[in-house]
Amino acid sequence: RAKEDGGNGYRFFTSEMNTLASDRLEMESGLRRALARGEFEVYYQPKLNLADGCITGAEALLRWRHPQRGLVSPGEFIPILEETGLIEQVGSWVLKTVCTQIRSWQEADSLPPLVIAVNLSGRQLQRSNLAATIADILEETGMDPRFLELEVTESVLMHDPQCAVDILMQIRNKGILHIDVDDFGTGYSSLSYLKQFPIDCLKLDKSFVDGLPHDEDDIAISQAVIAMAHSLRLTVIAEGVEKEEQLAFLRDNGCDIIQGYIISPPVPAHAFARLVQARANSTTAPP
Numbered sequence: 001r002a003k004e005d006g007g008n009g010y011r012f013f014t015s016e017m018n019t020l021a022s023d024r025l026e027m028e029s030g031l032r033r034a035l036a037r038g039e040f041e042v043y044y045q046p047k048l049n050l051a052d053g054c055i056t057g058a059e060a061l062l063r064w065r066h067p068q069r070g071l072v073s074p075g076e077f078i079p080i081l082e083e084t085g086l087i088e089q090v091g092s093w094v095l096k097t098v099c100t101q102i103r104s105w106q107e108a109d110s111l112p113p114l115v116i117a118v119n120l121s122g123r124q125l126q127r128s129n130l131a132a133t134i135a136d137i138l139e140e141t142g143m144d145p146r147f148l149e150l151e152v153t154e155s156v157l158m159h160d161p162q163c164a165v166d167i168l169m170q171i172r173n174k175g176i177l178h179i180d181v182d183d184f185g186t187g188y189s190s191l192s193y194l195k196q197f198p199i200d201c202l203k204l205d206k207s208f209v210d211g212l213p214h215d216e217d218d219i220a221i222s223q224a225v226i227a228m229a230h231s232l233r234l235t236v237i238a239e240g241v242e243k244e245e246q247l248a249f250l251r252d253n254g255c256d257i258i259q260g261y262i263i264s265p266p267v268p269a270h271a272f273a274r275l276v277q278a279r280a281n282s283t284t285a286p287p
């Protein structure tokens with residue numbers, strides 16, 4: 001279309017395209033080296049059980065410590081990892097890192113049992129050997145599968161629901177009991193598939209939590225998701241809880257678990273461990 005706008009438009013357009021393309025290439029080659037150079041890190045964001053005020057575990061979130069740019073957030077580089085296929089290696093690295101971390105927390109014996117969730121991308125789920133890869137990592141790290149949780153977004157599940165059912169079943173057969181539907185409400189779930197997926201939790205997307213407790217649509221959607229999840233015997237986690245009034249609404253409306261800056265942003269492993277200990281030692285349980 002730029003070409004039709006005339007000569008100048010065309011030139012402007014291509015130079016902008018070139019910048020974008022070279023940024024992108026630079027990112028890509030940086031990412032190819034990042035694993036070998038040890039530039040990836042895993043951060044942990046606590047999940048808080050509203051019934052007893054205890055931290056039940058965390059979500060593991062990938063970070064890239066770029067030598068020049070500092071900490072880069074996954075929104076910028078996960079899509080590139082996906083497109084290039086690098087996500088398979090990096091995804092395995094995340095699983096291995098998390099399993100090793102959980103084992104070392106368990107061995108140190110200073111923390112209550114924690115369940116840690118790892119995000120799986122669409123590309124990972126498309127691999128027929130995903131369940132075997134996970135089983136290998138569990139064995140290699142000596143990790144009890146009950147303490148590993150997996151998150152898959154609603155849109156990834158619905159991309160090829162029958163294939164997702166099969167792969168998730170295989171994963172479940174490896175002893176992984178916690179599988180969450182991430183960003184719930186932003187995809188197009190077919191309720192008949194929701195019933196068939198071997199899942200145990202829905203994560204209410206942050207975009208619905210944002211408007212609580214004032215926006216009428218967000219109120220209606222959150223209440224409907226909580227009611228539906230509970231009648232399907234699923235747990236509900238609310239994502240992106242930032243305000244006291246959102247927390248109060250979610251607690252009053254029967255939401256089970258919350259995650260968000262109001263408890264803590266994602267933090268490095270040692271900081272997460274300290275946070276759990278501080279909470280366990282304090283007598284006042286509710287947030």
Ligand code: C2E
Binds near residue numbers: 062121151
């Ligand atoms: P997600 O799985 O939905 O993770 C939740 C995101 O919300 C995280 O962003 C988290 O930092 C952010 N968040 C949590 N609480 C709050 C809050 O109160 N306010 C705000 N504004 N944000 C909050 P993050 O870490 O940037 O990750 C973005 C996405 O990247 C994740 O969304 C997930 O889809 C993907 N991702 C992260 N790590 C991995 C990974 O290891 N593998 C794969 N495949 N995807 C990952």
Ligand code: MG
Binds near residue numbers: 059151
């Ligand atoms: Mg997630």
Ligand code: MG
Binds near residue numbers: 183239
């Ligand atoms: Mg999410």
Ligand code: MG
Binds near residue numbers: 183205206239
């Ligand atoms: Mg989200």
